[in-house]
Amino acid sequence: MNIQELTREAKKGSAAAQKCLFDILSDQMMLVCRRYVKTYEDAEEILLDGFYKFFKNLSSFSYQGDGSMYAWLKKIMINECLMFLRRKHSFIIATEQEAEEIPMNDDALGKLSASEILNLVMELPVGYRTVFNLHVIEGMGHREIAKLLNIAEGTSKSQLNKAKLLLQKNLTQKGNEYARQHSK
Amino acid sequence: MSMQDNTQNNWKSLLEDPGNFPGETIRDKNEAWESLYQRLHKKPQRKLMAWYWAAASILIVAIGTALVFVNKAKHHPTLVTVPATLKNRLPAGTGSSLSVETKNTDKASPQSKQKTHSAVRVEKNNFTATIQPVKDNLITDSLINHLPQFITASNPVYDSANKTTVAAQPKKKLRVVHVNEMGQPAEESTVNSRFTERHGPGLRLINSGIYNPVYSSSTNNGLILTKPRNTSN
Numbered sequence: 137m138n139i140q141e142l143t144r145e146a147k148k149g150s151a152a153a154q155k156c157l158f159d160i161l162s163d164q165m166m167l168v169c170r171r172y173v174k175t176y177e178d179a180e181e182i183l184l185d186g187f188y189k190f191f192k193n194l195s196s197f198s199y200q201g202d203g204s205m206y207a208w209l210k211k212i213m214i215n216e217c218l219m220f221l222r223r224k225h226s227f228i229i230a231t232e233q234e235a236e237e238i239p240m241n242d243d244a245l246g247k248l249s250a251s252e253i254l255n256l257v258m259e260l261p262v263g264y265r266t267v268f269n270l271h272v273i274e275g276m277g278h279r280e281i282a283k284l285l286n287i288a289e290g291t292s293k294s295q296l297n298k299a300k301l302l303l304q305k306n307l308t309q310k311g312n313e314y315a316r317q318h319s320k
Numbered sequence: 321m322s323m324q325d326n327t328q329n330n331w332k333s334l335l336e337d338p339g340n341f342p343g344e345t346i347r348d349k350n351e352a353w354e355s356l357y358q359r360l361h362k363k364p365q366r367k368l369m370a371w372y373w374a375a376a377s378i379l380i381v382a383i384g385t386a387l388v389f390v391n392k393a394k395h396h397p398t399l400v401t402v403p404a405t406l407k408n409r410l411p412a413g414t415g416s417s418l419s420v421e422t423k424n425t426d427k428a429s430p431q432s433k434q435k436t437h438s439a440v441r442v443e444k445n446n447f448t449a450t451i452q453p454v455k456d457n458l459i460t461d462s463l464i465n466h467l468p469q470f471i472t473a474s475n476p477v478y479d480s481a482n483k484t485t486v487a488a489q490p491k492k493k494l495r496v497v498h499v500n501e502m503g504q505p506a507e508e509s510t511v512n513s514r515f516t517e518r519h520g521p522g523l524r525l526i527n528s529g530i531y532n533p534v535y536s537s538s539t540n541n542g543l544i545l546t547k548p549r550n551t552s553n
Contacts, residue, residue, distance in 0.1 A: 188356060
């Protein structure tokens with residue numbers, strides 16, 4: 137049974153179809169949640185809240201391909217993450233002036249493994265991390281991010297630049313440690 | 321496409337592949353699904369509880385209102401009626417001073433009180449009269465309780481039910497005499513001055529001469545007999 141048929145059955149209220157959809161999509165959605173919140177428990181809670189909303193509103197969703205369903209579910213999860221961060225009062229971004237765009241050191245960043253990238257992203261402060269995730273990973277524009285986070289567009293750009301600077305700094309430190317370990 | 325875009329795309333593809341993060345996916349899918357399933361398919365108990373709370377609050381408000389009304393009814397004055405022609409039923413000379421007592425037979429509500437309130441007793445000396453309720457002419461219980469023992473009507477009262485007017489006797493007006501018209505004060509009579517010397521100070525009123533203290537003596541049967549000293553046996 138493909139995703140379209142499962143969606144149709146899940147719309148009718150079939151628990152088996154809902155479970156199948158959950159099994160297929162939950163791992164990817166868990167990764168989305170893990171990028172925004174630090175702890176596994178919080179990420180799982182957000183995931184379940186997101187799937188609850190997904191199944192409750194599935195009747196209003198018109199299937200137009202697997203990609204559209206995935207994008208819709210991902211949007212739900214990101215919104216849930218942002219709501220969670222707002223609830224926890226950990227999501228305060230001060231208004232800042234727009235800074236010059238800092239290019240990323242592609243040589244260094246390009247060689248990182250997936251888990252190393254995730255660890256680097258998770259070490260960023262929550263404001264930087266959120267803007268970085270929304271812009272670099274989700275591909276949103278600064279205007280869209282500003283609207284979503286209720287901040288100025290310049291603030292979004294500034295946060296992204298600071299995030300990149302911090303990433304490079306952390307990466308340099310890690311590189312030095314790595315080099316020291318290997319030289320020994 | 322710039323190198324920076326390439327890096328970002330590379331990061332995106334790396335971070336969205338669950339295969340790259342074996343430890344970051346859901347640890348127990350079945351347990352997670354169970355909790356989600358219970359949330360999705362459980363009965364709406366919250367709504368039911370909300371109805372219970374609403375019903376309970378309405379009940380409490382109703383009971384409170386009822387209690388307030390009952391307490392108000394207890395303290396509400398009972399309406400009784402006194403006919404204006406009362407004076408006609410009384411013996412001659414008793415109309416000017418009346419004491420009125422009331423007895424309630426029902427304290428449920430003011431309306432029912434008005435209907436069942438039948439025992440209004442009017443007493444003067446040995447005379448007792450029972451007054452039946454009349455619709456229009458209403459006097460409240462509390463008013464009756466606060467009435468002075470002796471009532472003197474000063475203005476005429478019109479009874480619409482019986483179409484009669486009860487008027488009090490006009491007060492006798494005394495002639496106004498100026499101080500200068502009174503002449504010289506008369507000398508105190510010798511009888512009175514002698515009486516005062518012998519029996520001590522007494523009270524002298526304008527019109528009634530001197531009244532002396534009253535002495536009392538008890539009898540064998542417990543009664544107290546009183547008489548002024550200057551009166552003869």
